[in-house]
Every structure is written in C-alpha cells, then in structure tokens.
Amino acid sequence: MRGLPEPEALAPGRRWEAQIPADRRKRLGQWLTPWWAVEAVTAEALTGLGPRPVILDPACGDGRWLLAAGALRPDAILMGWDIDADALNAAAEVGARAGLTLQLSRRDALQGEERGVADVILGNPPYVRPQNLPAADRARIWARYRSATDKADLYAPFMERMVELSRGRLAVVVADTWLSMVSFAALRDLLFAEPIDLLARLPAGSFGARVGTVALVIHPAGRARRGALSPEGLVVHGPLTRAEGVVTLGETPALTLDGDGHLGDRWRLRMGVVCGDYARWVHPGPPEPGDQPTIRGRDVARFVIHDRGERLRYDPAAILQRTPYAAPKHAGLFDVPEKVVLSGASGAVLRAAVDTARRFPLDSCYVSEGAGDPWALCGLLNSASVNAWYGARFTGARVKAVELHGLPWPAGDLRALAEAARASDQAGVDAEAARAYGL
Numbered sequence: 001m002r003g004l005p006e007p008e009a010l011a012p013g014r015r016w017e018a019q020i021p022a023d024r025r026k027r028l029g030q031w032l033t034p035w036w037a038v039e040a041v042t043a044e045a046l047t048g049l050g051p052r053p054v055i056l057d058p059a060c061g062d063g064r065w066l067l068a069a070g071a072l073r074p075d076a077i078l079m080g081w082d083i084d085a086d087a088l089n090a091a092a093e094v095g096a097r098a099g100l101t102l103q104l105s106r107r108d109a110l111q112g113e114e115r116g117v118a119d120v121i122l123g124n125p126p127y128v129r130p131q132n133l134p135a136a137d138r139a140r141i142w143a144r145y146r147s148a149t150d151k152a153d154l155y156a157p158f159m160e161r162m163v164e165l166s167r168g169r170l171a172v173v174v175a176d177t178w179l180s181m182v183s184f185a186a187l188r189d190l191l192f193a194e195p196i197d198l199l200a201r202l203p204a205g206s207f208g209a210r211v212g213t214v215a216l217v218i219h220p221a222g223r224a225r226r227g228a229l230s231p232e233g234l235v236v237h238g239p240l241t242r243a244e245g246v247v248t249l250g251e252t253p254a255l256t257l258d259g260d261g262h263l264g265d266r267w268r269l270r271m272g273v274v275c276g277d278y279a280r281w282v283h284p285g286p287p288e289p290g291d292q293p294t295i296r297g298r299d300v301a302r303f304v305i306h307d308r309g310e311r312l313r314y315d316p317a318a319i320l321q322r323t324p325y326a327a328p329k330h331a332g333l334f335d336v337p338e339k340v341v342l343s344g345a346s347g348a349v350l351r352a353a354v355d356t357a358r359r360f361p362l363d364s365c366y367v368s369e370g371a372g373d374p375w376a377l378c379g380l381l382n383s384a385s386v387n388a389w390y391g392a393r394f395t396g397a398r399v400k401a402v403e404l405h406g407l408p409w410p411a412g413d414l415r416a417l418a419e420a421a422r423a424s425d426q427a428g429v430d431a432e433a434a435r436a437y438g439l
Helices: 008-018 022-028 035-046 064-072 085-098 135-144 155-165 182-192 316-322 374-382 384-393 415-422 426-436
Strands: 054-057 077-082 102-106 118-123 166-175 196-201 213-218 225-230 233-239 267-271 282-284 291-293 310-313 339-343 352-355 365-370
Touching: 008 064, 008 085, 035 064, 035 118, 035 166, 035 213, 035 225, 035 233, 054 064, 064 077, 064 085, 064 118, 077 085, 085 102, 118 155, 135 155, 155 166, 155 182, 196 233, 339 374, 352 374, 365 374, 374 384, 374 415, 374 426, 384 426, 415 426
Parallel strands: 054 077, 054 118, 077 102, 118 166, 196 225
Antiparallel strands: 166 213, 196 213, 225 233, 267 365, 282 310, 291 310, 339 352, 339 365
C-alpha cells in the first residue's frame, strides 16, 4: 500500500522493528502504525486542545505518535510508556533526532490505578490473543478489567485503561473485531458511553496483514462521524449509528431489503467448538472413542461441505480444564439431523451448506439454531441479494453472526427457495430470494 513518506527521524524505529524476534512480537503485540494514519488521527484528536497539554502514549513503541503530536503542538508535554526497553531506546533516539523532549518510562500501563493523568491518550494498543499471554498475567488482567471477557484480545482491557488515563480525549488505531464480536460486548458498551467524535475504517492491508482496522477518536466535541481514512486523507460518510449492536461504516449502501423482522428473530448463528488447541483435539481419522466428525470454515462451500475426514476429540470437561477460555458448547447444538453451517472465514462473501452428518464444526464456522426449514436459511445466506446486502455493509475479514442477525427476513412462503437450495441451484436460489424480497 502506498503511504506518505515517514520523517527521517523515525529511522531508528524501523531498525528496532526489523530486529524484533517473532516470538516477542507475538507476545507483546508490537506493530508499528503507518505514518499517514498516525498523522491524521493525531490531528483529529488535538483539535481545539488548550495550552500546554499533557499527551501520553501508554504503549509508545518507537515514539511515532509522540512525534506527530509534538510536530502539531510544540508546547505539549510528551510522555511515553512501554514495557520493552528496546522500544524505549528507539523512541529516545527518535525524539532526539526530531528535537523533542520525551518523558519515557518503562512500565506496564495495565498495572496501576491512577486516572486522568493526561489530556490526550493516543497510540496503537497491543494486539495479543489471550492464549498467548502468560497464565498469571491473563488471570490478573481478566480480574481487573470489565472489558476482558471471553476471548477478547488484550487490546480490549488496554483501551479500557486508556479511557481511565485520559482527561477526555482518546485516539487509537485498532483492530475492528471489537465492533461486533460477542467477546467485545463489554468494551463496546464502555466506549459508546464516551463522546465518540470519529470512527473510520482503514484500507485492508494497512498493517501488511489481513486484519481489519479502524481509527477511533473520543473528543469532547463528540460529533459522532463515520468514514474512511486512507493515505489520501479522511472521508466522512455521515453520522455514526449503532443498531442491534452493530456499527455500519462506509457509505450508505444502495441496496435495502424489506422484510418481516430479522434473521435473528428466527435463527441464531453460534460459533462452533472453540477447543483452544487444534493440535491436541483435532486429528484425521480413524475415529477413537469419543470422537466426532468435524469440519472447518475452509471446508464449507455454497450448498456443499468438503469433508476432509478430520475428527474432534469432544470432551468438554477436558477441553475446559486444559484451556479455560475455550468454549466447547453443548452437543445438542451439533448433534441434530439438519443444521446450517456457515463459513466464518469468508469475509464479505457468504458460504453456507446444510449439514446432515451430525458434524461438530470448529470455531471457523457458525452453526444455526432455531425453528424453521434450514434449507430456506441456507438459500438466503447463499443468495446474490443477501450477499450484496451484507458485502456492502460489512467489509471485515471475517463473517460476524451479530451482523447477520440484523438481516431482514423476507415475508411470505420460502418453500421454493428451500427447494432450489436442496438442488444446489444457484440461479434458482438467486431468483427466489429476489422474489421473496420484492426485488
């Protein structure tokens, strides 16, 4: 991706980044934010700020956020914390090259009870999955922060801590998973209680990986804007809204679907088995006692499941004992004659099939639970109409159940749609879904 050139002063930061061992990067969640995003988000956060502000980046890395803040506000007191001594050394060199005085401290921002220490808190919180945290650290953090729930990433309690440390302004670039995943419900409630000024999506690949990211600015002005941020600048698409727990970013989609209620009124899509350790619990046949047939998201195509013969050692008690944050679910969700399985790894393209082999899908799938003909649900999810509706609204790398629960459910008889789905007739499914929605 083309970005604006970084200041020469950041060269020590790039050298530091190149030398980070892979295991440390994974353990500490160290990823440098593109400079164009740092500049733009910092500028939004500092608008209308009073004299001599205190600005803190509690996971400062190479100090790039402080560099951007210092360029905009030479009168600011610039503070940076980090738990990595090498990062702080890089930040010190960056500050010296830029002629800035940085107050740098080696400390874990998640420890401590002080509040309101800075006028502005900014940065890129660390991305660390809970299974990659030491057990003692995870227990301490999950007990301290109310946003640390279920499978929430470390960035959730870190953002909660950033709100505590702020005197009213917060600016971050962060993964977009918090916008809709169930594990981040507590974080959403916390953040949406603040005066959000801007929520903007960054282009795919901004961090060189397939991870969706957004910029969030909390500001006393609280204009509640939504938009898109790229190297070309910020484009505001309109007011930010949150309905049915879901936030829609980007331009208002042209396609609307009329319905009688929503999919979530009739069906719930629940994630498959979260075992926490594929290598231990999943294996290719032959079956052993307690094994169940299993599939992954990659195995689900439209109307068809490509079973690779894998088995899941389904022992919920043992799975939970080994991995406390696992979620083996209940067997009754899977051991049914027919259920819809939806690939959760297909992004804005939906792929669903009806499972009739009582498989226990893994966590890269969603499984239907509800009343009605599963073939009708399968047809809707695979239809061109629903894919156009979904793809225009949600552009993340993963399908999210909470987003699909808001899909308008068509009124009327869906038997013809179900029959087309049973026949794997894509053209028939598309025609029947369009008819059902009156398109």
